[in-house]
Amino acid sequence: MSLPFLEQLGIGELSLPICTGAVYSGDDSDGVQESYSPADGALIGKIGKAKQSDYDHVMATAEKAFLHWRTVPAPKRGEVVRQIGDKLREIKDPLGALVSYEMGKSLQEGLGEVQEMIDICDFAVGLSRQLYGLTMHSERPEHRMYEQWHPLGIVGIISAFNFPVAVWAWNTMIATVCGDVTVWKPSKKAPLTAIAIFNAIGEVLQDNDVPEGVMSYIIGPGAVVGESMINDPRMALISATGSTRVGIRVAEACAKRLGKSILELGGNNAIIITPDSDLKLTIPAVVFGAVGTAGQRCTSTRRLIIHDSMYDTVKDALLTAYKTVKIGTPLDEANHMGPLVDTGAVQDMQDAIAAAIKEGANVIYGGEVLEGEGYESGCYVAPCIVEAKNDMEIVQTETFAPILYLCKYSGAVEDAIAQQNGVPQGLSSAIFTTNVLEAEEFLSTRGSDCGIANVNIGTSGAEIGGAFGGEKETGWGRESGSDSWRQYMRRQTNTINYGKELPLAQGIEFDV
Numbered sequence: 001m002s003l004p005f006l007e008q009l010g011i012g013e014l015s016l017p018i019c020t021g022a023v024y025s026g027d028d029s030d031g032v033q034e035s036y037s038p039a040d041g042a043l044i045g046k047i048g049k050a051k052q053s054d055y056d057h058v059m060a061t062a063e064k065a066f067l068h069w070r071t072v073p074a075p076k077r078g079e080v081v082r083q084i085g086d087k088l089r090e091i092k093d094p095l096g097a098l099v100s101y102e103m104g105k106s107l108q109e110g111l112g113e114v115q116e117m118i119d120i121c122d123f124a125v126g127l128s129r130q131l132y133g134l135t136m137h138s139e140r141p142e143h144r145m146y147e148q149w150h151p152l153g154i155v156g157i158i159s160a161f162n163f164p165v166a167v168w169a170w171n172t173m174i175a176t177v178c179g180d181v182t183v184w185k186p187s188k189k190a191p192l193t194a195i196a197i198f199n200a201i202g203e204v205l206q207d208n209d210v211p212e213g214v215m216s217y218i219i220g221p222g223a224v225v226g227e228s229m230i231n232d233p234r235m236a237l238i239s240a241t242g243s244t245r246v247g248i249r250v251a252e253a254c255a256k257r258l259g260k261s262i263l264e265l266g267g268n269n270a271i272i273i274t275p276d277s278d279l280k281l282t283i284p285a286v287v288f289g290a291v292g293t294a295g296q297r298c299t300s301t302r303r304l305i306i307h308d309s310m311y312d313t314v315k316d317a318l319l320t321a322y323k324t325v326k327i328g329t330p331l332d333e334a335n336h337m338g339p340l341v342d343t344g345a346v347q348d349m350q351d352a353i354a355a356a357i358k359e360g361a362n363v364i365y366g367g368e369v370l371e372g373e374g375y376e377s378g379c380y381v382a383p384c385i386v387e388a389k390n391d392m393e394i395v396q397t398e399t400f401a402p403i404l405y406l407c408k409y410s411g412a413v414e415d416a417i418a419q420q421n422g423v424p425q426g427l428s429s430a431i432f433t434t435n436v437l438e439a440e441e442f443l444s445t446r447g448s449d450c451g452i453a454n455v456n457i458g459t460s461g462a463e464i465g466g467a468f469g470g471e472k473e474t475g476w477g478r479e480s481g482s483d484s485w486r487q488y489m490r491r492q493t494n495t496i497n498y499g500k501e502l503p504l505a506q507g508i509e510f511d512v
């Protein structure tokens with residue numbers, strides 16, 4: 001297959017493991033990391049592996065850059081982000097294609113992911129003039145109190161393969177307008193997308209005299225790069241996306257040095273289908289949520305909690321809908337679902353299905369590894385529907401694959417909410433109902449315990465304007481929109497005395 005997008009993005013056979021903005025360095029003397037496409041199994045490119053000395057260089061450059069970047073007015077920082085957004089618009093098609101080809105999501109979703117980057121750039125540009133603090137009324141006469149937000153420092157970004165570029169942009173664009181500098185460790189399963197971005201934005205950084213080190217990536221073994229990042233006291237904030245297992249490791253390392261972290265970890269997202277749900281909306285939302293990105297979004301729909309009066313109707317409608325899901329190369333726009341990211345993910349899916357059967361669950365659709373023409377990479381699977389119970393161990397576990405568990409509830413919506421909340425994870429959730437009382441109950445303090453709770457839309461595909469993140473084993477902190485920016489800055493409370501006396505707070509007298 002000829003791949004013009006690689007050339008358009010400047011991706012050659014061998015890329016360098018670090019870039020500090022517009023300057024690339026490092027080499028392949030410690031070996032290379034290879035990137036294969038799950039679409040066709042082809043080797044796309046190689047990257048030299050970063051060494052400890054490369055990490056030290058990136059951090060020294062970042063530290064120096066921060067001293068300058070923090071003094072640049074926020075709207076000027078926003079202007080750089082605006083130009084990066086324009087550059088991303090220019091490369092949307094090839095970058096979307098590379099995302100699809102390197103990690104396997106459908107081209108539609110690859111393009112959508114780049115759009116998410118563009119959107120967060122726009123958001124960050126506006127934000128650069130809105131980093132507001134509050135003013136307070138002092139209890140003391142002739143005193144003024146206010147708070148201001150200062151840049152935090154170096155932000156380390158550890159991203160996952162499933163959103164290889166958007167999650168970097170959520171963090172980096174916000175951090176950049178906040179006056180921070182960022183060091184990115186991209187997923188080892190999708191490193192070329194990171195290189196493609198830097199190839200495109202280097203010019204913007206240079207044209208605007210942005211110092212080297214304001215944005216960097218570093219590609220190397222987790223034991224060198226990842227471990228150095230999470231243990232480094234110079235990292236003011238680590239924003240990590242990945243499994244709960246990895247998140248706990250990050251949390252421990254950051255906590256040990258009292259460093260801040262944002263953790264976006266596993267989800268086990270459910271849709272509640274009540275007797276009052278409109279199936280015209282519900283069924284497509286479920287199918288997109290469950291098979292989109294081949295079930296590899298943190299927000300993928302993994303469980304349905306269906307009222308028993310609706311169960312057979314929903315099941316039949318899903319079986320019909322699943323038959324229309326086109327599976328094949330993600331680069332063909334006609335396909336809804338591409339491959340899983342690698343054969344390890346295929347094995348995990350097979351293991352999960354076997355575990356479900358062992359627990360007494362009933363596979364009613366798909367699940368098999370696809371073979372034959374177009375499926376030679378061994379990464380294509382048929383999406384799977386399983387009749388199960390919410391308290392089965394496998395249903396309580398996040399499997400990063402297109403497996404959808406159907407569970408039933410019989411009483412009022414409270415019973416469904418109890419099942420929805422009855423898992424260790426807490427990222428995204430949804431209810432389909434036209435009954436306003438059920439909808440409000442689901443959103444109430446007694447309702448969903450997740451960071452995201454939707455009515456009549458699915459669990460995945462959140463917009464960038466909201467804060468993104470979850471509760472319980474999903475981790476903590478929020479990325480992207482709303483006031484998530486505050487985590488990327490340090491808050492300072494200032495009290496100013498413009499009088500001639502020195503009154504103490506709380507009415508304390510202290511005459512010396």
Ligand code: UN1
Pocket residue numbers: 116162163167241296297298299300459460461462463
């Ligand atoms: C993720 O899976 O890590 O809400 C992020 C969504 C996307 C982001 C998912 N906007 O599905």
